[in-house]
Amino acid sequence: MITADPHDLAGAYAADALTGEERETFLRHVADCPDCATETALQQEAAAWLALAAARTSPPGLRERVLAEAARTPQLPPTLPAQAGERRRRRSTPRLVHLALAASLAAAAALGGLAAWQHQEARQTRQEAASQAADFARLLAAPDTAFVKKDLSYGGSGTVAVSRRLNQAAYFCRGLTPLPADKIYQLWYVAPGNKVRSAGLLRAESTLQAVSLPPPDTAAALAVTVEPSTGSAKPTTDPLTTWLLPTA
């Protein structure tokens, strides 16, 4: 049920009048439409007033419970550094991993071979992606970089590129199975002793995706789980796939 003018959906979205699938469709549109992103932010400001107007004194005792729970709950990591560039270009709702052209080229390299990448690299003209491209290029060119590829049982394939020397890693995938709007893929580093830390969030895209991962440090494996759309502090579901990372 998509209207001719997706701009009109910003109001329905901000008022939470859309249902799951339409919401998801609209969010996909917003990610690529700066006008709608701005419009949505403004509509949400107006909607927030409606909540403020409904304020009531909150129940006694709730404050203490919430503060105590927060005190023992870890916070989520900030979003991936790779997203910073994207945020500068478009002012939009938190949108995770969709990287620019350079990243796709890097993904092509990991999935399809370096030659294809080098060929395309020559045609790479997008200035804004240059630093990301440089990061990926450095990783792809490092002599010790290992590529660990797996076909994913739930659809698509994923490759981890890791260089112990650079302490740098990236994740490339394509054809991930789309998730409902309230779910997201989350990547995790697993270090010896089963120490798990988040390595970032991943929305399913139909195209190639490339994600700059945080420094792997001592991580021995990368895992992916399905989590609520805001991500989790710790995995709440079993890993769908695990990649064992080569040691130094």
Next chain:
Amino acid sequence: MAKRQAPGAGHIRTSETDRLLVSVAAGSQDAFARLYDAAAGPIYGIACRVLQDPARAEEVTQEVMLEVWQSAPRYRPESGHAMTWMMTIAHHRAVDSVRTLRRSAERERAVSQHESTLAFDDVVETVEALGEREQVRSCLKELTAELRQPVVLAYYQGLTHTEIAAALSLPLGTVKSRLRRALTRLRHCLGAPP
């Protein structure tokens, strides 16, 4: 209920809530306590209004505040005000919860039809009951009825645009564009929230 105040309404200035949330993002529990004082009232209030169930609203408020704590490191001051960010989370959770309840009772159809009439009468009442923010009430009243009805039904009663279209006998596209126009006018009337 005791005299209602809008906790956080007015006594924390715009940029202050934004700054508080940034401190929360850095892990400050002290800032989180102050942020709770600013946001819990509106969060609980909107949850009560959408859910019509104080106990569920209390649960939702707790979930939302915890999500605010956990997700604070992902808040970007440049992409909107802290208050907007928190109210967006709160409203979405409240609506999600009421829809789940309606569905799980397997009477979605019946409920939405029942509510069509109820909701319709409620629009006026809902607007009148907004005691906390005189300004919001007067801006809502300034809207024409055709713009006010959809936005009140969606925001305060958690109806989907399909349900609103049925309640008001309007085409879907009209509901969508009226929601947008209503919010645009409200924003012009009110400005950015704190």
